[in-house]
Amino acid sequence: EDQVTQSPEALRLQEGESSSLNCSYTVSGLRGLFWYRQDPGKGPEFLFTLYSAGEEKEKERLKATLTKKESFLHITAPKPEDSATYLCAVPSAGGTSYGKLTFGQGTILTVHP
Amino acid sequence: ETGVTQTPRHLVMGMTNKKSLKCEQHLGHNAMYWYKQSAKKPLELMFVYSLEERVENNSVPSRFSPECPNSSHLFLHLHTLQPEDSALYLCASSQGQVWGLEAPRNNEQFFGPGTRLTVL
Numbered sequence: 100e101d102q103v104t105q106s107p108e109a110l111r112l113q114e115g116e117s118s119s120l121n122c123s124y125t126v127s128g129l130r131g132l133f134w135y136r137q138d139p140g141k142g143p144e145f146l147f148t149l150y151s152a153g154e155e156k157e158k159e160r161l162k163a164t165l166t167k168k169e170s171f172l173h174i175t176a177p178k179p180e181d182s183a184t185y186l187c188a189v190p191s192a193g194g195t196s197y198g199k200l201t202f203g204q205g206t207i208l209t210v211h212p
Numbered sequence: 213e214t215g216v217t218q219t220p221r222h223l224v225m226g227m228t229n230k231k232s233l234k235c236e237q238h239l240g241h242n243a244m245y246w247y248k249q250s251a252k253k254p255l256e257l258m259f260v261y262s263l264e265e266r267v268e269n270n271s272v273p274s275r276f277s278p279e280c281p282n283s284s285h286l287f288l289h290l291h292t293l294q295p296e297d298s299a300l301y302l303c304a305s306s307q308g309q310v311w312g313l314e315a316p317r318n319n320e321q322f323f324g325p326g327t328r329l330t331v332l
Contacts, residue, residue, distance in 0.1 A: 131319065142216070142218075142326045143302070148319075199257055199270075200321060204253070204254045205254070
């Protein structure tokens with residue numbers, strides 16, 4: 100069974116204090132890894148897709164990287180508006196699991212001014 | 213309207229009521245999904261529709277009944293729910309549909325704002 104584990108569960112940073120979030124996965128054949136941002140009471144907002152080990156994607160202060168066992172979301176000089184829950188997910192393999200994503204439990208990021 | 217929309221945004225219902233959640237996507241996608249998000253738990257996939265055909269039913273109780281009349285609309289019909297069904301219900305859509313040996317590259321799922329459901 101596919102598994103996704105995110106750490107830490109919660110992270111509190113001061114504005115400008117860079118850090119990283121971790122997403123470890125166990126899947127039978129990686130078919131991509133997705134990062135989402137979710138604000139309280141809202142739906143997840145798509146951030147990045149990574150397809151192969153060594154791939155990197157960047158968007159403003161966020162940078163996502165991927166290895167064969169885990170992905171990192173690096174946050175450089177965060178601002179209070181970066182506070183949110185960050186989710187990662189992996190798609191299941193083929194067969195009958197059409198479009199099934201397995202999500203981690205998320206990391207709640209709080210950035211203090 | 214753009215993206216994925218959901219109505220209502222908030223719903224309070226008794227255990228004997230019947231209600232429906234509505235989702236509409238304006239992205240031209242051909243797959244739609246229902247998820248349940250409870251506090252302190254990961255997102256749980258409930259149903260998947262690909263080209264209006266249900267292709268995944270993730271052991272969801274029969275008190276939840278999905279309907280997909282066309283590729284842009286998805287409904288979740290609710291009846292005789294339990295208090296533990298209170299959660300945020302999210303709809304999503306994606307371009308990718310069928311998974312073979314090579315996954316399609318444009319398979320990201322885009323989510324709506326959700327319906328906050330409270331069952332009394």
